[in-house]
Amino acid sequence: MATLELIPKVPVLIVQTGVFLANIAVVKTLFVDPYLKLQDRRDAMTIGNQVGATKILGECEAISRNITSKLEAAYSEAAAAREVVRASTIAKKTQMLKTAETEARAYVDAIEKEIQQEVAREKQKIPAVVNSLTQEFYEQTLS
Numbered sequence: 001m002a003t004l005e006l007i008p009k010v011p012v013l014i015v016q017t018g019v020f021l022a023n024i025a026v027v028k029t030l031f032v033d034p035y036l037k038l039q040d041r042r043d044a045m046t047i048g049n050q051v052g053a054t055k056i057l058g059e060c061e062a063i064s065r066n067i068t069s070k071l072e073a074a075y076s077e078a079a080a081a082r083e084v085v086r087a088s089t090i091a092k093k094t095q096m097l098k099t100a101e102t103e104a105r106a107y108v109d110a111i112e113k114e115i116q117q118e119v120a121r122e123k124q125k126i127p128a129v130v131n132s133l134t135q136e137f138y139e140q141t142l143s
Helices: 010-142
Strands: none
């Protein structure tokens, strides 16, 4: 009958261990190391780009906030300048209107005074014209 030997043979165990270690070295060199390098490159290209993109996005947002704050400051300055110019223009307009009104009032007053003087001169002529007309009417009536 055949017997079952459960005690390992040391030379066979050493040879199998050597073959196993050689297979591990070959598989690691030919498959695992290139795969890990490829995965590292892929991670560097994707995750590294994501980190770079996140960094650039943060920089863009900071620049955008900076530009927005500068635009708001410029808008505020422009609004303040506009109000100064507007107030100055309103003051000039008011002054010009007052000057024009004063000149117009002076001109109207001068014309009214001239008209009143002309009316007074014409009123002084009325008695002479009345006498002349009366005399002429009287002469025509008697003749």
